[in-house]
Amino acid sequence: MQAIVRDGSFEVAFQDLYGRAIHAVQRLLGDRDAAEDIAAEALARAFADWPRVRDLPHRDAWVLRVALNLALDGLRRKAPFLRPPAPIDAGEVATLRVALWAALRSLPKRQREIIVLRFIAGLEEDEVAESLNISPLTVRKHRARGLAALRKRLSIEDEEALLEIR
Numbered sequence: 723m724q725a726i727v728r729d730g731s732f733e734v735a736f737q738d739l740y741g742r743a744i745h746a747v748q749r750l751l752g753d754r755d756a757a758e759d760i761a762a763e764a765l766a767r768a769f770a771d772w773p774r775v776r777d778l779p780h781r782d783a784w785v786l787r788v789a790l791n792l793a794l795d796g797l798r799r800k801a802p803f804l805r806p807p808a809p810i811d812a813g814e815v816a817t818l819r820v821a822l823w824a825a826l827r828s829l830p831k832r833q834r835e836i837i838v839l840r841f842i843a844g845l846e847e848d849e850v851a852e853s854l855n856i857s858p859l860t861v862r863k864h865r866a867r868g869l870a871a872l873r874k875r876l877s878i879e880d881e882e883a884l885l886e887i888r
Contacts (some may be wrong), residue, residue, distance in 0.1 A: 730773050739782060740765055744787040748845040749792050752819060760796065764789035783853030786843045787835075794838070797823065825875040833868030836861055 743761035748754055768775045768785050778784055826834050832854075839850045840861075847865070851858045 731776050732769055735776075735781070736765060739768070739785045742782065743786055746786050747789050747793045749842050750790065750838065751797070756796070757793075761789055763792055779783070780849060780852035783845055783849045786845065787839060787853050790838050790843055795833075798827070798861045822872075825872050827888055828875065829868050829871055833864045836864045837868045837872070842864055866875070 740761050743764050744754070744757045747760045748757035751757055751760075764785055767788055775781055775784060829837065830871065835854060836850055839845045839853060840847065845853070845860050847858055851861045854861070
């Protein structure tokens, strides 16, 4: 097991990373409590491997990707730490969120990762490329394909609509 170096860098990074991870996961799940649990797990994983993670050029994207992957895994497996969504009225936004989740699940893995990191986590294309270890051109290609599939499935005309329902 790798020795953990206590240089204070994790503590400095923690507050920003934890808040950003909560925000990204909450936008996906719509549940603040579950988002806090998942963000804590993602940061625990970062802490466990901090000597390596600390020096990554895309450290923040790595933590957000871990958090979002945990959230997606939880949704897929219905993990016990995810609470069922609170009863919602038949409002259009709630309906679109459910439809968005179903549409995201139908995308191929790479397209889903790129759409979630780009639009739900709010990363820039170059950050997405770094975090997934792929080229920016590949990000653009899969983003375009994923958005086209989402537009078709959800009857959404533009990317702004995605931003409104997250």
